[in-house]
Amino acid sequence: MNPIILKVAIAEPNIMLRLGLEAMLKKLSGYKVQTLDITDSIDQVIDQLSLQGVDILFVNPLISGLSLSPSYTPDRHIRVVALLDFHIDSSFLKGYDDSILISDSMERLSEILDKLLSVESGEAGLESQALTTREKEIVVCVVKGMTNKQIADSLFLSIHTVITHRRNIAKKLEIHSTSGLTIYAIVNKLVELNEISQ
Structure with missing residues (x-):
């Protein structure tokens, strides 16, 4: 990205x-x-x-x-x-x-x-269904198997902020599982198959 x-x-x-x-x-x-x-x-x-x-x-x-x-x-x-x-x-x-x-x-x-x-960029509310850059980064981290704490540490965010972003991602995409996010990330070229943890 x-x-x-x-x-x-x-x-x-x-x-x-x-x-x-x-x-x-x-x-x-x-x-x-x-x-x-x-x-x-x-x-x-x-x-x-x-x-x-x-x-x-x-x-x-x-x-x-x-x-x-x-x-x-x-x-x-x-x-x-x-x-x-x-x-x-x-x-x-x-x-x-x-x-x-x-x-x-x-x-x-x-x-x-x-x-x-x-x-x-007009993405302040949930009206826009496109993910922000930060939300895309969080999707990539989730797909790679990182915990909320690991995501927070790597992106210099609080755990609360990560949880809020994840909640917003779930609402925007209407995807509520890691496997669903994985498919979304692959289809939208956020990650390559070899980047995903087994």
Whole structure:
């Protein structure tokens, strides 16, 4: 399965935080992340977002002079995530699609990306019967005989999130057995026969 290519901009003056977030993004399975570092100039943020075709912008809302709201993003397909040192009042984050603390886990980062990308592609609800990329990854893991815990560990998710994804997969496909998922995965070329555990 081909990874999703994401263009991510990081507007954070602290180089350690920028490099740390970039490293975490590149470790996530299912994504190939291209990053663009931005300093603290609001003009530079707007110019670079326009020119680079950014999908997701991580921004420190406390950067001097940078109070990002939806009007600052020239293309509203760009999802904006507040990068926070500490919890702040949610009313301050009204222009953002989501927020993440610098102390949050890989699991939380993965959940944010999954949520933002499913909203962008119109797959947020169960109305769309097509599986999301993450759901396809989970189908492959199930077919390979992995437990919920193994799936959670390999995809940087919580066990609860894996169970929720599996429940959504069962509802969308109306398949409630591993053997049924195996047939689905083979027919839809998610796995090869030799990849399936005996």
